[in-house]
Amino acid sequence: MIKEKENYTKLINNMALPILLNYILLTLFEVLDKAIVGRYSTTGFAAVGIASKIIYTLTGTLGIISVAYNILAAKLKSEHNDEKFNKLFNVVMTISIAIGLLFIVIALVFGKELFINAYRLKGEIAVFSVDYFYISSFTVLLNLATFIFSVYFRNQQNTKVSFYSTFVATVINIFFDISLVYGKFGFKEFGVKGAAYGSVIGLVAGILVYIFVLIKKYKLKFVFSFDGSCIKKLFKLYVPLLFQDFIEATVFVMMLMAIVSRLSVSDIASFNLLESIGSLIILPAFAFAQSSMTLAIQYNKKEISNKILTIATFETVFLITLLCIFVIFNPKLTFGFITKDGHLIEKSTKIFWLVIIIQIINSILQILKCFLQGIGHEKFVLKITSIISITSIIWIFALANLYGLNGIYVGIIINYLICVIIYFFKIRKVNN
Template structure:
């Protein structure tokens, strides 16, 4: 009985740590989503060409996130491991090296944005007006790549160290500055010129500059456990190699998922404009429902990494399983609510009856898969926190290319289920992906990975 009591207290302690780490990440993601939504509403006032330019331009910019994900995944794993081992100085050194690496990698991105943005948009099939306006947006945003990297990597390192509140505060400042500058520069308010889409790009870029300044001030004042200005060589190849060795599979995973997503959407397009519209509505709802999953995934990664660094192997494993349980309970609740209110939610986005009916079915199919993606997020997060970034890559590639796409064709066209079959394939794939990462985590092989 005493052993059970001690175990119960230990689990409660772990759950409390998970919640403390997760809720700021959830709020940060919601804040970022709200900011993007407000920006799109403002740009939407300029007309369809403007909103298409910013929308397509943002997709191009998002591709660069794969580079940031590579660096951040390695940073989180190493920082968490060093913090757990009480080697705070080395954790700060990892942050320093990741920022230097981010600055180096931002240079080719800036050059690509400056010289090839028109060509990229043309290859995507954009109309002439969208190419011209969208290229301006991409060039300005890519010029600020070094500041975007600094924000992204600083937040990742702090979360790996167990500090999820500081990134929330900085994100709040960045979001407020972004919205204010965009309002002034898009519409020409308070004496500023009305720059339209160009103003939206400048506002976004400057907000990341402000975020960078805030992070530097925080690090200079020693307000966090990480010391950015640790002693050591300015450029240390071995640390950078370790960051990229851990992070490259995570970046590859994201690229593979994005390519698979494009192919999947091409299948949906076959069923017509209403089907595509319904699909986009469902995906927007899904992205919002994923927010808790991101929070629990980050908590899982940080706690697993820290416990491994502290040689607390059992606590590391418990952190992963407890994160999964809490996330699944949250996602099941969200899933149930979405299933019930699918029609009112769909009606918010569109008036067309056919599109609404399709959206309702799609939202309900997605709702069935939301708990599975919660499992994937948290267990994949645990594996990444341990430095095992290859297995989530394998699970995603097998899931998307071995299940989702073939099953979409099989159910949609050969089984005669049409669009519904295509959508069902995506939900099935979520469960396949979650089973694969759970299998890996249960095997315990991640416990012995050297970072």
């Protein structure tokens, strides 16, 4: 029994830890990108912030197709159907390329109108935003391709490739960011546009790593493919997953930020600081959630799936607790990395205990949610997410009026806790 548990733990760790390192590198990728531009030009930094927010949001939303692909790919792996598994890869990659190319065309045609007429930007910041957006639109296509490659190798239980790819992409991106933004190492100075060029070059390098391993180790050559049956199955999963992400990551966040914006400047700053720290702390949950989903589908046995779910949940909570303890004992190192405002650090440290509760509950929530989506209950997750996300705004608003920032965090805790309880009993019901 102990030996069996060790095997499952090793299996999960072998898949989850490279994914976690991949997430950390991606976060570093984004932070350094902004930092390099920020040191070059304040206006450029502001412009990149606006343009990149649109790019990242749309990339995340469109990239949900990779989650649908992961579910279908894992099922085919569990059936040992390598022919259909490889065929599905070609179909999903073809669709992703088509979506990416369509976005590039839309961005090039309507990008200028978006920033000048919709965002009302003028002068230098408008020029910087449009220039950066035009070039960065290509990263949507490249990121979609990267997501699909990542899922393919995850289902081959070879997540190290994703880490190597991201590492290469990050190093090359940083080199070309510095070279092209500042005109170093014999390159022409492109300013803000240089950061966008650096991102594109870095992502291309990362994709070349995937292609090299794909051809050399798996002997798979990509061919454009449109298969009606595969596309139907894919979009049957993609649509509810897309709406669930839209409600949770866009609608709920927008309504929440509307409540936060009513607070004092000091409270808003604390919320943003704690949000930045929290987004780093929660990374293990995303890594273990994706791993547990993939493995649970591949092994396709209730007893094994439950063991994987239990181990993944325990390890995630353990890692997040360790990260929280580190932050508690090193506030100047962690909070101080983002801001030098002593008053803000002190204020945020005092209410960090609420963030700890939120992230521990959220980590369990992410794993249970992914598990349910993986075993065919994505519509149930969509329904619960929609109901709880929208109704929770009522009590979050009420608690914010009574207790300010603390009230908002208590409201979020209630939101996550209700979802965890519902998902827990749903999984229990499915098992019975």
